[in-house]
Amino acid sequence: MFHPRRTIRALLLPLLAGLALTALPAPSAQAASTLTNGGFESDGAGAAVPAGWSEYGTTAASFSEAGGHSGGYRLSHWSSSAYKAETYQYLSGLTNGTYTLTAWVRSSGGQNAAYLSLKNCGSAEQRTDLPVSTSEWVRVVTSVAVTNNQCTISVNSDANAGNWINVDDLTLTSGSTGLAIKGADISSLAKSEALGGVYKSASGTTGDAVTLLKNAGMNYARLKVWVNPADGWNNKTRVLAMAKRVKAAGMKLLVDFHYSDTWADPGKQTKPAAWSGHGYSQLKTDVYNHTYDVLNALKAQGTTADMVQVGNEINGGMLWSEGSTDNWSQLAGLINSGYSAVKAVSSGTKVALHLANAGDDGTVRWWFDNARTYGINYDVIGLSYYGYWHGSLAAAQATLDDTAARYGKPVFIAETAYPFRLDSDDALTNQIDTTGELVGGYPATTAGQLAWMNAVANIVEAVPNGRGLGVFYWEATWTAVSGNGWDPADATSGNGWENQALFGYDDRALPATAWFSHR
Numbered sequence: 001m002f003h004p005r006r007t008i009r010a011l012l013l014p015l016l017a018g019l020a021l022t023a024l025p026a027p028s029a030q031a032a033s034t035l036t037n038g039g040f041e042s043d044g045a046g047a048a049v050p051a052g053w054s055e056y057g058t059t060a061a062s063f064s065e066a067g068g069h070s071g072g073y074r075l076s077h078w079s080s081s082a083y084k085a086e087t088y089q090y091l092s093g094l095t096n097g098t099y100t101l102t103a104w105v106r107s108s109g110g111q112n113a114a115y116l117s118l119k120n121c122g123s124a125e126q127r128t129d130l131p132v133s134t135s136e137w138v139r140v141v142t143s144v145a146v147t148n149n150q151c152t153i154s155v156n157s158d159a160n161a162g163n164w165i166n167v168d169d170l171t172l173t174s175g176s177t178g179l180a181i182k183g184a185d186i187s188s189l190a191k192s193e194a195l196g197g198v199y200k201s202a203s204g205t206t207g208d209a210v211t212l213l214k215n216a217g218m219n220y221a222r223l224k225v226w227v228n229p230a231d232g233w234n235n236k237t238r239v240l241a242m243a244k245r246v247k248a249a250g251m252k253l254l255v256d257f258h259y260s261d262t263w264a265d266p267g268k269q270t271k272p273a274a275w276s277g278h279g280y281s282q283l284k285t286d287v288y289n290h291t292y293d294v295l296n297a298l299k300a301q302g303t304t305a306d307m308v309q310v311g312n313e314i315n316g317g318m319l320w321s322e323g324s325t326d327n328w329s330q331l332a333g334l335i336n337s338g339y340s341a342v343k344a345v346s347s348g349t350k351v352a353l354h355l356a357n358a359g360d361d362g363t364v365r366w367w368f369d370n371a372r373t374y375g376i377n378y379d380v381i382g383l384s385y386y387g388y389w390h391g392s393l394a395a396a397q398a399t400l401d402d403t404a405a406r407y408g409k410p411v412f413i414a415e416t417a418y419p420f421r422l423d424s425d426d427a428l429t430n431q432i433d434t435t436g437e438l439v440g441g442y443p444a445t446t447a448g449q450l451a452w453m454n455a456v457a458n459i460v461e462a463v464p465n466g467r468g469l470g471v472f473y474w475e476a477t478w479t480a481v482s483g484n485g486w487d488p489a490d491a492t493s494g495n496g497w498e499n500q501a502l503f504g505y506d507d508r509a510l511p512a513t514a515w516f517s518h519r
Helices: 007-011 189-194 209-216 236-248 280-300 328-345 361-373 393-407 446-461 511-517
Strands: 054-057 062-066 073-078 083-092 097-107 113-119 126-129 133-146 150-159 164-174 181-185 220-225 252-257 307-310 350-355 380-384 411-416 468-473
Touching (some): 133 150, 133 446, 150 164, 181 252, 189 209, 209 511, 220 468, 252 280, 280 328, 307 328, 328 361, 350 361, 350 411, 361 393, 393 446
Parallel strands (some): 181 220, 181 468, 220 252, 307 350, 411 468
Antiparallel strands (some): 062 073, 073 164, 113 126
16 A cells, blocks of 8 residues: 555644644754755654654644655655645755755645645745656656755645655755746647637637747747648648747747658558658658758748657658668668758757657667667657556656666657546547546646646656756647648548647636746
C-alpha cells in the first residue's frame, strides 16, 4: 500500500485542524545554509516532527514513515479526516542567488492543493504542484531567487479525508530551472476562422486567438505543413500567412513537415500524390526541395523558422515504403536531406526528430540508437505524450531523462493534450469520451485539464542539466466548426478533438491556458 498508515497519530486530536496555512509562525531557531534531513532518514519511522523540520496546521497529519524513494523513510501527509498541513524548513545564511529545490513525490490526488514551495526568500514565492502518481515516484523541481539570504522550503497539503502525499530526497542546490518552450500547435486556426470560428477571452470578449494565447503566456507556435492537401489548407501558402501572425505576436515558430498530403503518424506515412511514383533517389531531392522552398519563403518574408521537424511521429520512418525503418540507410538519407535543406536556409534553425509514445523508453532507445548508427543528423528530440495512451508520468519522465542523457540532446514534448469534458460539440464522437479512458487522478474538467498540463510541464522542467526544453499543446484552437473536420478531403468529417482544445464550447479561453505561465 502506498498511502501512509499512522494508526496512533491518526487517532490523536489534531489540535490545529482546519487552520489556514497563511499565518506561518516565526521560524525556529535553526540557522543553516544547507537543507537538513532531506531524505527523512535521521529519525526513522514515526517521527512526530522529522529532524530539521517544523510543522504547522494539522500537525498529526505530517510524519515520517517507512517506504522512501531511496533509503528507508519518507515524509507523508495523511489523515482520516480533512486536514491542512505544512512541513517546512527555514534556512538562513544563504548566499544570495538562484536556487533549485528538487524532490521525489507521490500523491493520491483529490486535494484542494498539494504543492512544494520556496517562500520568504526575498522574491515572489515559487510553487510546484504535486502530480498525481499513486504507485511510482516522480521528480519535480522549482527554483527561486534568494535576495535576503534566507528561504523557507515548504511541503503543503490542503486535503480531504484520506488524501495523501509522499515526499523524499529533497535537495536545494544553486542554479535555476524553467521552460524555454511554452507552445501550442495552432495549425487548425486559419481554416477555423475562415469557416466562422470565434475565439474569446475568459471573460467573453471576442479577440484574435493568437493574441489571446500570447497574452496567456504562450511563446512558441507549431504549424504543420502538408504538400498538396485536398482542402488547400496547411500548405506552403497558408503556413506563410499564419507565420506572419505568429511572429507579429512575438512568438517563435516551429514548422512541422509531414511530407504528405494528409496526416502522417506511426500508423501511416503516405507519400504526397505528386511524389507517389518516385524512387528513393528522387525522394531525397523532393524532401530537400520542398523543405528548402517552404523555409526559404518564410525567411524571405521575415519569419524564419526557429525550429523544424523533419517528419511527424516517424516511429516507423516516413515516405513509406522507401523511407521505412525496414531500410534505415534510406531513412537516414531522407532525413539528412531535410536536415541539409533546413541548414541551407538558416544555420541557426534547430532540427527536431519527433516520435510518438514518450512512455516507451525501449522504442525511443531503439530508434535513436539506429539514428546514431546510420549517421542521422538532428539537434533536438521531440516526443508525443498523451497520458491516456502513452503510460504514466513516471514512465514518460524516465524516457525523457534517459533520452537526454543517452544522446546528449535537448528534449521536448512535441504534443500533449487533455479533455476538459467528455461530450461532443459536433456529430463526431470524441477521441476520448469515457471516464475509463482518462488518466487516474485527472478528471475531464477544466481543473483536470490544467492539472495535467502542469504535471507534464513539471516532468519536462525536471529533466537534468537543463535539457528539458518545454511542451507544445496539441491542438489548442481546434474547436468544433462545421467544415473543419479531421479529413481534408471530406468537409463533413467532423472534429473528434474539440473537448481537448484550449477554448471551450462557448468559445472562451479555458483555465488551462494558465499553464503557459509556467516558469
